[in-house]
Amino acid sequence: MRNLLPLISSHPGGRSALTCRYRCGDACFHETPNTSDNAYVGDVIAGAASRRSLLRAGAVVTVAAATGVVAVERAPQASAAANSAAAPAAAAKGKAARGLRFAPVAPNTEDVVVTAEGHDQNVVIRWGDPILRGAPAFDPDKQSAKAQEGQFGYNNDYMAVLDVPGERDHQLLVVNHEYTDEVLMFAGYDPENPTREQAEIGWAAHGLSVVVTAEERRLGRLTAVPRHRLNRRITATTAFEVTGPAAGSELLRTSADPSGKRILGTLNNCGGGITPWGTVLSGEENFNQYFANAGSVTDPTTAARLKRYGIAGAASERKWERFDDRFDVVKEPNETNRFGWVIEIDPFDPDSTPRKLTALGRFKHEAAEPRLTSDGRPVLYMGDDEKFDYFYKFVSAKRMMKGNSRIAREHNRTLLDEGTLYVAKFTGDSPAAEIDGSGKLPKDGEFDGAGEWIPLACGDRSFVEGMTAEEVYVFTRIAADKVGATKMDRPEDVEPSPRTGRVYIALTNNTDRGKADKAPADEANPRNGNKHGQILELTERWNNAGSTRFNWRLFLVCGDPEDPSTYFGGFPKDQVSPISCPDNITFDAYGNLWISTDGNALGNHDGLFGVATAGSRRGEVKQFLTVPTGAETCGPIVQDRRVLVAVQHPGELDGASVEKPASTWPDGPGKLTRPSVISVWRRDGGDIGA
Numbered sequence: 001m002r003n004l005l006p007l008i009s010s011h012p013g014g015r016s017a018l019t020c021r022y023r024c025g026d027a028c029f030h031e032t033p034n035t036s037d038n039a040y041v042g043d044v045i046a047g048a049a050s051r052r053s054l055l056r057a058g059a060v061v062t063v064a065a066a067t068g069v070v071a072v073e074r075a076p077q078a079s080a081a082a083n084s085a086a087a088p089a090a091a092a093k094g095k096a097a098r099g100l101r102f103a104p105v106a107p108n109t110e111d112v113v114v115t116a117e118g119h120d121q122n123v124v125i126r127w128g129d130p131i132l133r134g135a136p137a138f139d140p141d142k143q144s145a146k147a148q149e150g151q152f153g154y155n156n157d158y159m160a161v162l163d164v165p166g167e168r169d170h171q172l173l174v175v176n177h178e179y180t181d182e183v184l185m186f187a188g189y190d191p192e193n194p195t196r197e198q199a200e201i202g203w204a205a206h207g208l209s210v211v212v213t214a215e216e217r218r219l220g221r222l223t224a225v226p227r228h229r230l231n232r233r234i235t236a237t238t239a240f241e242v243t244g245p246a247a248g249s250e251l252l253r254t255s256a257d258p259s260g261k262r263i264l265g266t267l268n269n270c271g272g273g274i275t276p277w278g279t280v281l282s283g284e285e286n287f288n289q290y291f292a293n294a295g296s297v298t299d300p301t302t303a304a305r306l307k308r309y310g311i312a313g314a315a316s317e318r319k320w321e322r323f324d325d326r327f328d329v330v331k332e333p334n335e336t337n338r339f340g341w342v343i344e345i346d347p348f349d350p351d352s353t354p355r356k357l358t359a360l361g362r363f364k365h366e367a368a369e370p371r372l373t374s375d376g377r378p379v380l381y382m383g384d385d386e387k388f389d390y391f392y393k394f395v396s397a398k399r400m401m402k403g404n405s406r407i408a409r410e411h412n413r414t415l416l417d418e419g420t421l422y423v424a425k426f427t428g429d430s431p432a433a434e435i436d437g438s439g440k441l442p443k444d445g446e447f448d449g450a451g452e453w454i455p456l457a458c459g460d461r462s463f464v465e466g467m468t469a470e471e472v473y474v475f476t477r478i479a480a481d482k483v484g485a486t487k488m489d490r491p492e493d494v495e496p497s498p499r500t501g502r503v504y505i506a507l508t509n510n511t512d513r514g515k516a517d518k519a520p521a522d523e524a525n526p527r528n529g530n531k532h533g534q535i536l537e538l539t540e541r542w543n544n545a546g547s548t549r550f551n552w553r554l555f556l557v558c559g560d561p562e563d564p565s566t567y568f569g570g571f572p573k574d575q576v577s578p579i580s581c582p583d584n585i586t587f588d589a590y591g592n593l594w595i596s597t598d599g600n601a602l603g604n605h606d607g608l609f610g611v612a613t614a615g616s617r618r619g620e621v622k623q624f625l626t627v628p629t630g631a632e633t634c635g636p637i638v639q640d641r642r643v644l645v646a647v648q649h650p651g652e653l654d655g656a657s658v659e660k661p662a663s664t665w666p667d668g669p670g671k672l673t674r675p676s677v678i679s680v681w682r683r684d685g686g687d688i689g690a
């Protein structure tokens with residue numbers, strides 16, 4: 001049996017160094033790519049946050065025999081008020097918001113998925129499970145690139161679920177595979193000398209899976225349907241078509257693709273969205289880390305562009321440049337420009353060519369969540385997940401056609417190729433002197449204000465001085481630097497409320513906020529050294545998604561509720577679950593926001609939380625589940641009777657390896673830990689939280 005690593009993390013509270021290394025290429029240890037002087041000058045006072053030990057409640061460990069997955073169901077969290085030294089607030093009266101009527105799970109460090117009491121769970125699909133015809137069962141000792149190409153990929157992240165027409169109990173699950181953890185995938189892995197086979201397995205384990213799922217009505221379990229006609233794998237070598245105004249640009253041409261219109265593969269896919277016309281979008285995020293030898297580039301313009309995208313150094317982490325020249329920027333300087341896009345796939349046509357959409361700009365894309373303008377044109381909200389980077393939107397020039405006719409499908413596939421790309425500028429309404437970096441609320445009682453969408457480009461027209469439209473699309477970060485966009489605390493997922501149209505943006509954290517020569521706190525990013533993040537609520541002027549003006553306020557300022565810098569929509573702070581580092585978000589049918597976390601800097605495991613956005617319980621954060629050791633909670637989907645979560649990178653702690661695992665989830669001791677999608681339902685068959 002393998003030894004279990006003690007619970008360690010070299011990063012205080014938050015992510016392990018192993019996560020940083022494989023996920024984002026140690027982004028936090030490199031110079032922040034945004035060195036533009038596009039900043040607001042204000043007083044900087046370091047915040048001091050009080051700490052308290054977190055609640056621990058007893059657990060009941062159960063083993064779900066049918067799946068082999070070890071599960072824990074939690075006794076309810078004791079009232080936070082009992083342990084809180086904070087000023088007692090008036091107890092909230094009545095019941096929690098509909099959809100959130102469950103006893104919250106207490107913070108914990110169990111190496112299992114802990115759900116709120118009264119729920120069951122099963123693993124829907126694991127890394128390596130075969131989904132395509134002919135793919136073998138997972139065998140870690142005999143893994144090959146060919147096998148992996150037909151199997152579920154690694155590190156499941158964003159998820160979309162769509163109904164399968166004509167198949168009542170079936171749903172189509174589209175999942176990203178953001179990145180690979182070679183050291184947790186291959187026994188005896190040598191990071192200095194990866195083999196070609198290991199590199200090719202890594203290529204095949206990236207990308208996306210499309211897999212049909214079936215519900216076992218009587219048992220409540222959800223299972224994958226291998227070999228379904230709609231199942232598909234997209235990998236780091238699948239052919240993509242480039243569309244939109246930068247397709248064919250000189251900046252996108254390489255020796256393998258002189259047309260600049262055909263790209264092999266997608267990398268580091270993160271948050272995405274489902275379009276109203278039934279396609280799935282996914283953002284290419286930390287693509288910089290796959291490219292080697294940027295440090296040897298001598299042309300100053302190219303070097304500056306690479307630097308702004310965090311592409312630096314000599315060898316890459318995975319050494320893919322040894323097996324394919326395109327990962328060497330000296331040999332193929334334009335290949336990096338072919339990543340960092342939003343991709344669109346038609347999950348109902350396994351033979352369709354997926355596309356990279358240049359009209360949406362190129363950055364470390366997080367989320368591409370659509371909404372329609374009042375006259376029926378799609379709008380996408382998009383974050384650039386890097387410290388001090390920006391928040392964007394795209395407004396299509398064309399109206400969506402309803403229906404599923406061939407004409408409608410042909411028309412709708414062009415909607416994201418023509419329109420205007422904007423970047424956000426947030427202005428606070430309180431005097432700058434009241435935003436002291438501590439998180440103390442200003443005198444008007446809220447972090448809030450107004451904002452504008454600054455246009456960057458529309459079709460062939462650039463709105464940025466000194467840049468062509470093509471340059472704006474390919475080097476969008478540089479364009480946004482020039483127009484005075486607001487430097488944000490790492491914009492992650494975005495979700496417009498289907499009930500109110502308000503747009504929610506998870507700003508996950510930014511520990512460099514307020515450091516010397518970095519941007520100080522501002523009203524939208526009000527804490528220096530921000531470890532726990534915040535959620536911003538944006539209301540477009542006249543509630544029209546096409547507007548160029550908006551109002552905003554912070555909905556949550558996350559952390560330990562006893563920390564005076566936290567804020568929970570005005571709800572009594574002693575009655576909420578502690579929450580840190582909001583990342584992927586989604587809505588339930590009642591209009592509650594569900595938030596998954598990545599890198600809980602309070603020392604406990606990441607989790608999934610629900611919070612009411614309206615009514616007397618607005619701001620009441622309740623933890624619904626927690627994930628195993630080293631894992632992040634991703635891609636939540638909250639349906640009436642089921643919650644789906646992608647458990648990403650279980651066991652990803654410093655020093656962990658196949659031989660020395662830090663987690664034994666999901667299959668117990670002696671088995672490789674495997675990123676997996678789980679399904680949770682109410683044991684009595686009722687609606688979630690109702």
Ligand code: FEO
Nearest residue numbers: 270285366385492
């Ligand atoms: Fe892949 Fe920004 O999280």
Ligand code: CA
Nearest residue numbers: 430446447448
């Ligand atoms: Ca204010």
Ligand code: CA
Nearest residue numbers: 270271492583
């Ligand atoms: Ca994310």
